[in-house]
Amino acid sequence: MSQAAIAERGYGPLDRVSDIFFVRPKLLTLVLLLPPLLWIGIVYVGSLFALLLQSFYSLDDYSGLVVHEFTLSTYAQLLEEANLQIIVRTVTMSALVTIGCVIIAFPIAYYAARYARGWTKAFFYLAVMMPLWSSYLVKVYAWKLILAKEGILTWLAKNLHLSWLLDGIMALPVIGGPSLSFSYIGTFLVFVYIWIPYMILPIQAALERVPSNYIEASADLGAEPRQTFWTVIFPLALPGIIxxxxxxxxxxxxxxIVPTIVGNSRLMIGQAVYTLQGTAGNIPLAAAFTVVPMAIMGVYLWIAKRMGAFDVL
Amino acid sequence: MSSSPNRATPLGLRISAIAGLLFLHLPLALIFLYAFTTEERSFQFPPPGYTTKWFGVAWSERPDIWPPLYLSLKVAAIATALALIFGTLAAAALSRARFFGRETISLLFILPIALPGIITGISLRSAFDIMGLDFSIWTIVLGHATFCIVVVYNNAIARFRRLSGSLIEASMDLGANSFQTFWYVILPQIGTALLAGGMLAFALSFDEVIVTTFTAGQQSTLPIWMLSELIRPRQRPVTNVVAVFVVVVTLLPILAAYYLTREGEHTGGSSK
Incomplete structure (x- = not known):
């Protein structure tokens, strides 16, 4: 059959290449894989290593020039009081934001996975996807409008006669500030808002995989809905949360960007990296700073993989 | 997968789900509202008056908006084209073969979006410095394409996995070579997934700011223009007009991508 068809068309160079690939499927895989792998390998991983390398250099305090000699002194600088505070502050903020996201995202994901049907399902999906994909800066800007001193939150507080509450919160040490857009509360709210969709989608995916007969079995065995939730549904949703x-x-x-636009003047890791590589010209310390989130995420990903979080992505 | 057909939704759950969705959407509504305010120096709520004049101002009196807009569109188009080629190749290779190191490679392709953007940004910038590359539109494209590849790859690999092997075998049995099989059999099957991935990549690139601040020299893309307006506001409602435009420009492709991937769920030949 195939011989006849080829005979009709003639046997061109493309067919010859095609035959080689057919005989050696591994070669085809290699040919397909090589260009994107080179791109990611050279452009991305190459740059990452170049950066990593620079974190082992140091900055000469007097000349302000980078000394190209291997040293660990730059990493030692990370442990200085001020830099350590930046790291602790950023990690604390990330942890709190993650918890905030779980609390708001879970009911949405739960509703979408277990109760929404037909058009409500599509509605929930789009309602989550649209904020996820709409412009990051526009979202930050929206919160600048909301948190401004003359903005809608202050107006709401006044009209609900809750100005005393808002003032009281802003007077608190550490988390308070001159106005919401210059406080940790503001930074926290914007972060939670921006990242929530990233939390909803995996939780929903995990919940949708909970077999309904597990829940029936739990109920048949006499569990209260609350017990079923905490002993059956929640453990199965945990990989999604992670x-x-x-x-x-x-x-x-x-x-x-977020802590620069909404927040007080205390730096987070990202801001430290940005100012260090920019105005300060201290690439080695900036590079050492970026190793911190990389290391944290490396450990995090390793734990997440062990807990089965990658299966719901 | 509802456990019993006529189970009522718990009220508390319904309220918290709706409240959550409102929390997600009301802030964006405010962006639209403030595009019509007459107050240009503060974010006073409620706006003292309403006007449509800012749309005219943005159109004709602010020439600083247009070059960033063109640059953003150009960068997004080139980055998307590159991402479509490389992302599809990667997805095709990784979906068809099992080999040693496959898991590592697929992790590698996810890395540009798994690691914070600032790491991508600063490492690219220092690499450009080391190589002595001047900042230009191409350095921006290089950065954008790197994470756009991931988006196309993710979309394409999901479709490739559903692609029925029997169709490809049938095509080969009937005498088509690999290229013909790709063009007449595979491409029509994965076309909508690529279109969807391409649109998402375009939206992502059009909106990207963190990596761009590191890889752009003097040029500004639209997000960088917007960032500078956020830090040093001039006519605030004009920023809102541009924000409304950006929201519309990014949402349309996303809606389209949604419908494309939804209709494409039933890939031909997979229903056996």
Whole structure:
């Protein structure tokens, strides 16, 4: 059959190449894989290694020039009080943001996975996808509008006669500030808002895989709905939560735009990296700083993989 | 998978789900509202008055908006084209073969979006410095394409996995070579997934700011223009007009991508 068809068309160079691939499927895989692998390997991984390398250099304090000699002194600088504070502050913020995201995302994901049907299902999907994909900066900007001192939150508080509550919160040490857009509360809210969709989707995916007969079995065996939730549904949803937390945690760790636009003047890792490589010209310390989120995420991903979080991505 | 057909939704769950969705959407609604305010120096709520004049101002009196817009469109188009080629190749290779190191390679392709953008940004910047590359539109494209590849790859590999091997075998049995099989059999099957991936990549690139701040020299893309307006506001409602435009431009491809991948769920030949 195939011989006849080829005979009709003639046997061109493309057919010859095609035959080689057919005989050696591994060669085809290699030919397909090589260009994208080279791109990611050279452009991305190559740059990463170049950066890593620079973290072992140091900056000469007097000349302000980078000394190209192997040293661990730059990493030692990370442990200085001020730099350590930046790291602790960023990790704490990332953890709190992740918890905030779980609390708001879970009911949405739960509803979408277990109760939404037909058009409500599509509605929930789009309602999550649209904020996920709409412009990052526009979302940050929206919160600048909301948190401004003359903005809608202050207006709401006034009209609900809750101004005392808002003022009281802003007067709190550490998390308070002159106004919401210059406080940790503001930074926290914007982060939670921006990353929530990244939490909803994996939780929903995990919940949708919970077989309904597990839940029936649990009920048949006499479990209260609350017991079923905590002993059956929640453990099965946990990989989804962890998968989502990879995003919320990693994205908060590295972000420098949000704390620059909404927040007080205390730096987070991203801002430190940005100022160090820019105005300060201290690439080695900036590089050492980026190793922190990389190391944290490396450990995080390893744990997540062990807990089965990658299966729901 | 509802466990019993006529189970009612718990009220508390319904309220918290709806409240959550409102939390997700009301802030974006405010962006639209403030595009019509008459107050240009603060974010006063409620706006003291309403006007449509800012749309005219943005159109004709702010020439600083247009070059960033063109640059963003150009970068997004080139980055998307590159990502379509490389992402599809990667997905085709990794979906068809099992070999040693496959898991590692697929992790490698996810890395550009798994690691914070600032790491991608600063490592690219220092690599450009080391190689002595001047910042240009191409350095921006290089950065954008790197994470756009991931988006196309993710979309394409999901479709490749559903692609029925019997169709490809049938095509080969009937005498088509690999290229003809790709063109007449595989491409029509994965076309919508590629289109969807391409649109998402375009939207992602059009919107990217963190990597771009590191890889752009003097040029500014639209997000960088917007960032500078956020830090040093001039006419605030004009920023809102541009934001409304950006929301519309990014949402249309996403809606389209949604419908494309939804209709394409039933790939031919897979229903056996």
């Amino acid at each position: 998968a989502g937390s990879i995003f919320t945690f990693s994205l908060t760790l590295g972000d420098y």
